[in-house]
Amino acid sequence: MRELHFKDCFWNRDFTGTGGYDSIIQHLNDGKKTCKEIEDFMKARASIEEKYAKELLVRLLLPMLSILSHLQLAQTMRDEAKKLEDFRERQKEARKKVEQQMDALHKQRATQFKKTMESKKTYEQKCRDKEEAEQNMNRNASTSNAKQQEKLFARTNQAKMNAEVADRLYMQNVTVLEKIREDWQKEHVKACEGFEKQEVERINTLRNMVWTHLNQLSQQCVTSDELYEEVRKSLEHCDIQEDIEHFVNLRRTGDKPPGTVPHSSRVRFVIQRKQQGHYSTL
Numbered sequence: 512m513r514e515l516h517f518k519d520c521f522w523n524r525d526f527t528g529t530g531g532y533d534s535i536i537q538h539l540n541d542g543k544k545t546c547k548e549i550e551d552f553m554k555a556r557a558s559i560e561e562k563y564a565k566e567l568l569v570r571l572l573l574p575m576l577s578i579l580s581h582l583q584l585a586q587t588m589r590d591e592a593k594k595l596e597d598f599r600e601r602q603k604e605a606r607k608k609v610e611q612q613m614d615a616l617h618k619q620r621a622t623q624f625k626k627t628m629e630s631k632k633t634y635e636q637k638c639r640d641k642e643e644a645e646q647n648m649n650r651n652a653s654t655s656n657a658k659q660q661e662k663l664f665a666r667t668n669q670a671k672m673n674a675e676v677a678d679r680l681y682m683q684n685v686t687v688l689e690k691i692r693e694d695w696q697k698e699h700v701k702a703c704e705g706f707e708k709q710e711v712e713r714i715n716t717l718r719n720m721v722w723t724h725l726n727q728l729s730q731q732c733v734t735s736d737e738l739y740e741e742v743r744k745s746l747e748h749c750d751i752q753e754d755i756e757h758f759v760n761l762r763r764t765g766d767k768p769p770g771t772v773p774h775s776s777r778v779r780f781v782i783q784r785k786q787q788g789h790y791s792t793l
Contacts, residue, residue, distance in 0.1 A: 627688045
């Protein structure tokens with residue numbers, strides 16, 4: 512069975528849509544929140560262990576060895592929490608650069624798409640103007656004098672040139688849009704791969720940290736080891752790819768990127784030809 516990956520499952524058929532990308536970002540934000548919650552838990556537990564050790568020291572309820580053991584556990588947990596905090600900050604900074612780049616590409620793509628559609632609309636209107644001018648010239652060719660025919664021809668020729676100018680601008684915008692689409696598509700794939708790599712690192716880091724923490728607690732409280740062992744058994748079944756695929760199946764938005772925006776030409780070039788006393792077009 513083929514493995515699922517972010518880069519294959521979070522596209523949108525809507526050309527300017529960002530639903531798939533937004534879904535990944537939301538999931539990564541949830542993961543960052545989980546890191547922060549575990550980090551806060553480790554710090555809080557460290558404070559509890561430290562307070563407990565100090566209380567034991569004051570009341571002399573347990574041998575010095577037990578007191579030192581709890582103090583050592585508190586320091587170990589603080590160190591682990593600091594490692595997790597540093598890890599979270601590194602991922603945050605790495606993601607920030609990618610998100611800024613992708614946001615810029617999304618805006619550029621949307622802006623150029625709007626510009627292209629506007630130029631298409633203008634182009635189509637100029638084509639209609641040209642066709643109307645041609646029809647008007649043909650209708651009045653036999654009933655107009657030479658001066659009137661000259662004016663009709665000039666208007667038709669101007670309408671033709673306007674349509675050609677609009678066509679060139681439309682084509683230029685389509686070309687620019689296609690280049691932007693290709694660049695965005697490549698960066699979207701790279702972003703998906705980078706985000707998935709971060710997610711693998713996050714899951715692996717949290718799994719290892721929880722495992723280590725449970726080992727530390729087992730050393731402090733043998734009577735609770737059976738409970739911790741059950742959690743460890745659950746962690747043994749932790750499958751990173753399965754976790755990735757679960758998220759993909761839950762939030763996937765599409766497996767195909769938007770297609771190329773086609774250029775639809777309607778220009779018909781006017782060929783002046785005097786035939787049977789009137790002008791005709793091809």
